[in-house]
Amino acid sequence: MPSTTxxxxxxxxxxxxxxxxxxxxxxxxxxxxxxKEISEIVLxxxxxxxxxxxxxxxxxxxxxxxxxxxxxxxxxxxxRETAISAVIDGHQAxxxxxxxxxxxxxxxxxQKSGIGMITVRNSNHYGIASYYALxxxxxxxxxxxxxxSEALCVPTHGKRAMLxxxxxxxAAPAEPVPFSFDAASTVVPRGKLEVYKKNGKPLPAGWAIDxxxxxxxxxxxxxxxxxxxxxxGIAPLGGTGEVNGGHKGxxxxxxxxxxxxxxxxGMTSNHINLQPxxxxxxxxxxxxxxxxxxxxxxxKKRLSVFxxxxxxxxxxxxxxxxxxxxxxxxxxxxxxxxxxxxSVNPKTVLELKEIAKEQGLDFNAA
Amino acid sequence: MPSTTxxxxxxxxxxxxxxxxxxxxxxxxxxxxxxKEISEIVLxxxxxxxxxxxxxxxxxxxxxxxxxxxxxxxxxxxxRETAISAVIDGHQAxxxxxxxxxxxxxxxxxQKSGIGMITVRNSNHYGIASYYALxxxxxxxxxxxxxxSEALCVPTHGKRAMLxxxxxxxAAPAEPVPFSFDAASTVVPRGKLEVYKKNGKPLPAGWAIDxxxxxxxxxxxxxxxxxxxxxxGIAPLGGTGEVNGGHKGxxxxxxxxxxxxxxxxGMTSNHINLQPxxxxxxxxxxxxxxxxxxxxxxxKKRLSVFxxxxxxxxxxxxxxxxxxxxxxxxxxxxxxxxxxxxSVNPKTVLELKEIAKEQGLDFNAA
Numbered sequence: 001m002p003s004t005t006x007x008x009x010x011x012x013x014x015x016x017x018x019x020x021x022x023x024x025x026x027x028x029x030x031x032x033x034x035x036k037e038i039s040e041i042v043l044x045x046x047x048x049x050x051x052x053x054x055x056x057x058x059x060x061x062x063x064x065x066x067x068x069x070x071x072x073x074x075x076x077x078x079x080r081e082t083a084i085s086a087v088i089d090g091h092q093a094x095x096x097x098x099x100x101x102x103x104x105x106x107x108x109x110x111q112k113s114g115i116g117m118i119t120v121r122n123s124n125h126y127g128i129a130s131y132y133a134l135x136x137x138x139x140x141x142x143x144x145x146x147x148x149s150e151a152l153c154v155p156t157h158g159k160r161a162m163l164x165x166x167x168x169x170x171a172a173p174a175e176p177v178p179f180s181f182d183a184a185s186t187v188v189p190r191g192k193l194e195v196y197k198k199n200g201k202p203l204p205a206g207w208a209i210d211x212x213x214x215x216x217x218x219x220x221x222x223x224x225x226x227x228x229x230x231x232x233g234i235a236p237l238g239g240t241g242e243v244n245g246g247h248k249g250x251x252x253x254x255x256x257x258x259x260x261x262x263x264x265x266g267m268t269s270n271h272i273n274l275q276p277x278x279x280x281x282x283x284x285x286x287x288x289x290x291x292x293x294x295x296x297x298x299x300k301k302r303l304s305v306f307x308x309x310x311x312x313x314x315x316x317x318x319x320x321x322x323x324x325x326x327x328x329x330x331x332x333x334x335x336x337x338x339x340x341x342x343s344v345n346p347k348t349v350l351e352l353k354e355i356a357k358e359q360g361l362d363f364n365a366a
Numbered sequence: 367m368p369s370t371t372x373x374x375x376x377x378x379x380x381x382x383x384x385x386x387x388x389x390x391x392x393x394x395x396x397x398x399x400x401x402k403e404i405s406e407i408v409l410x411x412x413x414x415x416x417x418x419x420x421x422x423x424x425x426x427x428x429x430x431x432x433x434x435x436x437x438x439x440x441x442x443x444x445x446r447e448t449a450i451s452a453v454i455d456g457h458q459a460x461x462x463x464x465x466x467x468x469x470x471x472x473x474x475x476x477q478k479s480g481i482g483m484i485t486v487r488n489s490n491h492y493g494i495a496s497y498y499a500l501x502x503x504x505x506x507x508x509x510x511x512x513x514x515s516e517a518l519c520v521p522t523h524g525k526r527a528m529l530x531x532x533x534x535x536x537a538a539p540a541e542p543v544p545f546s547f548d549a550a551s552t553v554v555p556r557g558k559l560e561v562y563k564k565n566g567k568p569l570p571a572g573w574a575i576d577x578x579x580x581x582x583x584x585x586x587x588x589x590x591x592x593x594x595x596x597x598x599g600i601a602p603l604g605g606t607g608e609v610n611g612g613h614k615g616x617x618x619x620x621x622x623x624x625x626x627x628x629x630x631x632g633m634t635s636n637h638i639n640l641q642p643x644x645x646x647x648x649x650x651x652x653x654x655x656x657x658x659x660x661x662x663x664x665x666k667k668r669l670s671v672f673x674x675x676x677x678x679x680x681x682x683x684x685x686x687x688x689x690x691x692x693x694x695x696x697x698x699x700x701x702x703x704x705x706x707x708x709s710v711n712p713k714t715v716l717e718l719k720e721i722a723k724e725q726g727l728d729f730n731a732a
Contacts, residue, residue, distance in 0.1 A: 084450065084480050085658040114450050115481055119659055142624075155676055157685035162676055170621050181621060183614040187604075204609055213682045231680070237611045238553070238603055240682075243570055245603045245615075248549040251691045254676070255536050255547060258508075258669060263659040268672045270679075292451040293485055293629040303624060306634045310521055310528055310620070313636075314597070316579045316606075319523035325617045 009343040014336065017055070018043060020356070020363060024058070027359040028065050029072040034097055041096040045128045046342045049332035052191020053128045055344065056198070059351040060125070061094075062358075068277040070094050070124050076101050079265075083113040087264055090123035095147075095281060099126040103135045103145065103285045110141050110287035119259065120283040121266025125149070129169035130182035130329070136287040137171040137178045140296065144286040145169040146256045150273040152226045152233040153186045156240070156247040159213035161226060161233030164269035165189045166256035171326070172290070175304045180326030185253035186234040190226070193219045193234070198347050206239050208232070215240075229274075259284035375709040380702065383421070384409060386722070386729060390424070393725040394431050395438040400463055407462040411494045412708045415698035418557020419494045421710065422564070425717040426491070427460075428724075434643040436460050436490050442467050445631075449479040453630055456489035461513075461647060465492040469501045469511070469651045476507050476653035485625065486649040487632025491515070495535035496548035496695070502653040503537040503544045506662065510652040511535040512622045516639040518592045518599040519552045522606070522613040525579035527592060527599030530635035531555045532622035537692070538656070541670045546692025551619035552600040556592070559585045559600070564713050572605050574598070581606075595640075625650035 018039055025035035042061075046054030064070045074093035078086050086105055090098040102118045109116025126132070129145045136143025149164030165184040172179045187207050196203055202217040210216040211231035225232045236249030253269075261268035266282035273279045290299055307324040315322060336342050356363035384405055391401035408427075412420030430436045440459035444452050452471055456464040468484045475482025492498070495511045502509025515530030531550040538545045553573050562569055568583035576582040577597035591598045602615030619635075627634035632648035639645045656665055673690040681688060702708050722729035 080658075080660065082480055082658050087659050114448055115483065117481065117654070117658070154682075155679065155688055157682050157688045158676075158679050159682045160680045162679050170617075170624075172624055179620070179624070181617040183611070183617060187611050206610060237614055239610065244572060244605065245549070245553050247689075247691070248603055249611075251536075251547040251549060254545070254691065257672065258536075258538055258545070262665060262669050262672060263656060265660050265665075265668075268675075270672075270675060288483070290629060292446075292448050292483070293453050294446065294631050299628060299631075302631075303628050306623065306628060306636075309634075309636060310524075313521065313524050313528050314526045316520075316523050316525045322521055322523045323613075325613070325620065 048329035056348040088120045095124035095126035103132040106287040119264035121264035129167040133169040133171035142288040146284040163253035166253040414695035422714040454486045461490035461492035469498040472653040484651045485630035487630035495533040499535040499537035508654040512650040514635045529619035532619040
C-alpha cells in the first residue's frame with residue numbers, strides 16, 4: 001500500500017536517479033546489466049509508492065555489500081530440478097538478481113509444463129515481493145512470490161520474534177489493471193516501522209510489542225530490540241492473541257517459512273542474520289499457466305469483471321472508493337511516470353549523498 | 367481453532383452417532399460408502415473441536431438436500447485435465463463427496479507428476495477446509511484446500527458483503543503432529559457467528575458490521591442480514607479499514623475466489639446462493655510432492671524441528687503455551703477418541719431429533 005509522504009519530501013527527477021542507481025551498483029562491482037536490473041527493482045518500489053522498499057533501502061544494501069553479506073560476484077546455482085520445479089542456491093548474490101532469475105525460470109517451466117515452482121536458499125533482501133509476482137503476470141501467468149526475513153514477528157502467545165514479516169504476493173492478469181496482492185504476514189512490514197522512525201511519528205496501537213511483551217508506540221525501540229535480538233517485535237496480521245485472528249497471521253508467516261526456508265534446504269526466519277556476513281534469506285516463487293483451466297482470455301475477462309464488481313459495490317459511509325489490490329500502486333506509478341519524478345524523504349537524500357561520497361559518485365548530479 | 371463448550375453441552379457417544387449419521391445420509395439416497403464418507407468428514411469437525419462445521423450443520427444440509435441445492439444422485443465430472451491439473455464440475459453433488467474426490471485426483475497427479483492442482487465448480491458446502499489438506503498430508507504430500515462461499519465478508523471501504531469467508535487450509539507432514547493451518551479470510555468464519563447466535567452471546571467488538579456499515583455485537587441480526595442480502599457482514603482478517611491490515615484479509619478472500627470461483631469457470635462469492643436450488647460453491651485443491659525439493663524425510667524433519675522451536679520459544683506473560691497450527695485440533699481429536707464421546711450443543715441435539723423424525727430414524731438410539 002503506497003505510503004503517505006509529508007510536505008518536506010524532496011521531488012527528484014527519475015531519469016538522473018536511475019542513472020545514479022545504475023552507476024552506484026556498478027561501483028560495487030556489478031555488471032551494467034545487473035546494475036540496471038537491481039536499480040529497476042529498487043526504484044519500482046518508489047514508483048509504486050512503497051517507500052519502505054525503495055531507495056531508502058540503499059544504505060542497508062551498501063552496508064550489506066561491504067559486510068560481505070551480499071556477494072557481488074556470486075552466481076545463482078540450480079541444485080535440483082524437474083520439469084515443474086527447482087531448488088536454487090543464491091550463494092549470497094544480491095536478492096533482486098536471484099529472485100528475478102528464479103522467477104524467469106518459474107515462467108519458463110510454466111510456459112512449457114504448466115507450472116514452475118522454485119524455492120531459493122542463501123539469498124538476500126529482494127525488495128518488493130509483488131515485483132516478481134507481476135513478472136509472471138506480465139508473461140500472462142499467475143505469479144506467486146514469498147520471502148522469509150529476519151525474525152521480527154512474535155508468534156501468538158509468545159514474546160520473542162521468531163518469524164519474519166514474510167510477505168505473500170499473488171498477481172494475475174486483468175484489465176484495466178492486473179490484480180497484485182502483496183502483504184506482509186505481520187500487521188505491517190518492518191519498512192513501515194523504519195519510515196515511522198525516520199519521520200519521528202508514534203506507531204498506531206496494536207502494531208508492535210516491546211521486549212516485555214507489552215504494546216508500544218516507539219518504532220525506534222522496537223527496531224533496536226529486533227536488531228539486537230532483545231525480544232518483542234511486530235504483531236502478526238490479526239494482532240496479539242487469538243480473538244481477532246492473530247493466529248492466522250502467525251500461520252501465514254509459518255507457511256512462508258515452510259515454502260521458502262524449509263523446502264529450499266535453507267534457513268527459517270528465526271535463524272536469519274545471526275552469523276556475521278551471512279544473512280540467509282530464502283524465497284519461493286510459482287508461475288501458473290492458467291490456460292490449464294480454460295480459455296485464457298475468458299478467464300482474464302471473468303477476473304476483470306469480478307474486480308470491477310468489487311470496485312463498484314456500495315461504499316462505507318465516508319469512503320469514496322473501494323480499491324482492488326494493485327490499483328493504488330498502478331496509479332502511483334502512472335503519476336510518477338507522467339511527472340518524471342518521485343518524492344524522496346530528506347533523510348534518504350542525505351543517506352544517498354553519503355553513499356555517493358563513499359563510492360566517489362556525485363549524487364547532486366542525480 | 368476448537369471452540370469453547372459450555373456446561374449445558376450434552377456428551378454423546380461417538381459410535382452410535384457415526385451410525386446415525388451414516389443412516390441419515392442413506393435415508394436421503396446416498397450409497398452406504400458415500401454416507402460413510404460424508405459422516406466421517408462432518409464428524410471430523412466435531413472431533414477437532416470445530417463445532418461450527420460439525421453436526422450442527424446437518425440441519426442445513428438436510429434443508430439443502432430437500433431444496434434441491436444438493437443433488438443426491440449427481441456425479442462429479444472432469445471437464446478439463448492435464449498431467450498436473452483438472453477442472454471438475456460438481457454438478458451440485460454433496461460438497462464433501464466432490465471435495466474428497468477432487469483431492470484424491472490431486473494426490474494421484476502429485477504422486478505421478480509432482481503437483482496436482484484442481485479447481486471445482488458447482489459444488490456445495492464442503493465442511494472443514496483442513497480435512498482435504500490433511501488428506502494430502504496423510505499421503506506424505508503438502509496439501510492446499512480453499513473454498514469460496516456465500517458472500518458475507520465486506521471489502522475494505524465497502525458496506526455490502528461481496529466475498530465469502532473463503533478459508534485457506536495448508537497442511538504438511540510433521541512429527542509429532544502434522545502442520546495444519548485452516549483460516550477463514552474473515553476475522554471469524556460464519557459458523558462462529560452461528561454458534562454465538564445459538565448460545566445467545568454478544569459478538570466480540572470488531573467482528574461484524576451492520577447494514578449501515580456500523581460495528582455490531584448482534585450475531586443474529588448480522589446472520590439475518592446476510593441471509594436476506596440486506597447489507598453488512600463480517601470484517602476481513604485485519605478488521606475494518608486499512609490501519610490494521612483489513613485490506614490483507616480482503617485480498618486473501620479475493621485470491622480464494624480467483625483460484626476457486628474464476629479458474630473453475632464457476633461463480634465468485636458475490637453470485638453464490640442467489641438462485642433457488644443452486645448454491646454454486648467452488649473449491650480449489652493442490653497436492654505437492656515435496657520430494658521435488660529434496661529428501662522427504664530430511665524436509666519433514668526440518669519442518670518438525672522448526673515447529674518445535676516455535677513451541678519452545680519464550681511465552682508472553684500469562685501464556686502457558688505456544689501452539690503450532692493443528693495441535694489443538696489433534697489434541698481435541700485424541701481426547702474424543704480416548705473417551706469415545708463428543709460434546710454437543712443442546713440446540714443441535716434438538717435439531718438432530720427433528721431431522722431424525724422427518725427421516726423416520728430414531729435419534730435417541732444414537
